[in-house]
Amino acid sequence: MSEQQSYPWPNASSTGVGSWPGDDPDEAVRTILGELPALPHLPELPERGVGADMVGRTAGLLVDLPVEVQPSGWRVADTPGRDLARATGFMSYDLDALTEHAHAFTGTLKIQVAGPWTLAASIELRNGQRLVSDPGACRDLAESHLEGVLAHIDRVRGGVPGARLLVQVDEPSLPAVLLGSLPTASGLSRLRPVDRVRAEDVLRNLFSGISGAGAVPAAHCCDPGAPLDLLRRSGAEALSLDALLLTRDHDEMVGTAVEAGTGLLLGVVPTTDATPAQTARMSDPAATVDPVRDLWNRLGITPDLLSRAVVTTPTCGLAGASPGHARAALTAARAGARVLRDEPRRQAS
Incomplete structure (x- = not known):
């Protein structure tokens, strides 16, 4: 695949899957635009x-x-x-x-x-x-x-x-x-x-x-x-998946998709209020995206493509989360995307 493969989002993007806690569309849209400037989404509010x-x-x-x-x-x-x-x-x-x-x-x-x-x-x-x-x-x-x-x-x-x-x-x-x-x-x-x-x-x-x-x-x-x-x-042209559910059995299919130029939106952050262990993991951006980096290493695809082909997301919608956790999940996804962007530099150092 060409190193110049283009994707419909900026480098090191993160986004949400769709649903969001609460029932106020004005507040939800403002929050999503503020938290996800690179790739915002129209929030869904099923609590209504x-x-x-x-x-x-x-x-x-x-x-x-x-x-x-x-x-x-x-x-x-x-x-x-x-x-x-x-x-x-x-x-x-x-x-x-x-x-x-x-x-x-x-x-x-x-x-x-x-x-x-x-x-x-x-x-x-x-x-x-x-x-x-x-x-x-x-x-x-x-x-x-x-x-x-x-x-x-x-x-x-x-x-x-x-x-x-x-x-x-x-x-x-x-x-x-x-x-x-x-x-x-x-x-x-x-x-x-x-x-x-x-x-x-x-x-x-x-x-x-x-x-x-x-x-x-x-x-x-x-x-x-x-x-x-x-x-x-x-x-x-893009597949949105829970990265925590991907195993070696998925490697060939994921690799074929990436080689074909298909983008990936990969869920790396828990969607509901986290356990203490999950909270600690969310506070460590590198640990948050470890499943994505492990996948990429198994596929043997150049790290330079990682932050362009992959968008980090929560593992699914956030409607069941508290407002605090929902914001923290987007913060963790954003921080994880920056880690993927810096991965080639880390490997070169």
Whole structure:
């Protein structure tokens, strides 16, 4: 791979995965812009309740596919109702806050949406079965999702016209979809696995659409069984992963991705209030990024590429953390990114 490989973020960047504690979008956006100047993201605030959760937030973007909340979760509805109105309202508040505080921002800005397979695994059909069980419904969902995501990109770009958008597609349920480990509505059996070729085609169409809209597609999955090769082949230009879950079994897939020019957003900081041992580790930037440095050494890739190819992050969203820990996590991620930048100098000395 060329040493001049470019990535959609500045050298030694850090960012958050998405969610943030609290319920005030103005405060959250101000905090993220201040804590993550190199690569800020649009914060998600699920503490606000129904419609601010990961599934509801993206369900509010769907076009001509209304959903509502039932006791068992989100379900396809006949007409848009108050649950969908709450979801779209929350997103509007968030984008208004982003426009107010980041209108003049000219760097790379990350936004997040739930992926089509995670939505299909999380939303029920009217009969109570998961939408992923119906291939026709999955096709309709994928088309509606793509149209909604592209409209969302346009709206974000309208509020922050100078930003380059990095669109992170969250697919935490994708491994279960591919393995056939999702329970049926009765809980007595498991749904059939989705064919990997079909899953890849849907994601490729989505990532192609994001690229065609002038944004950079990325994929996030913090499951140890994340299908890295499938996500890369689908067109994700960056992979967001929990570095603490990566083992030698992942080395070949990660190495192939890096050699192909795929960027990595690697989680190195715990997402909830830390134990004393974790707190001590967070206060040591070098220890924080040891899993990344160990990975890089195993892959045998030049250290000069490390701080350009890798963005440091918390291991997942920070909604469950205290405000103090959430800020400390971003501070630790920033400090870790500087260590990766200085790694070639350390090895040369």
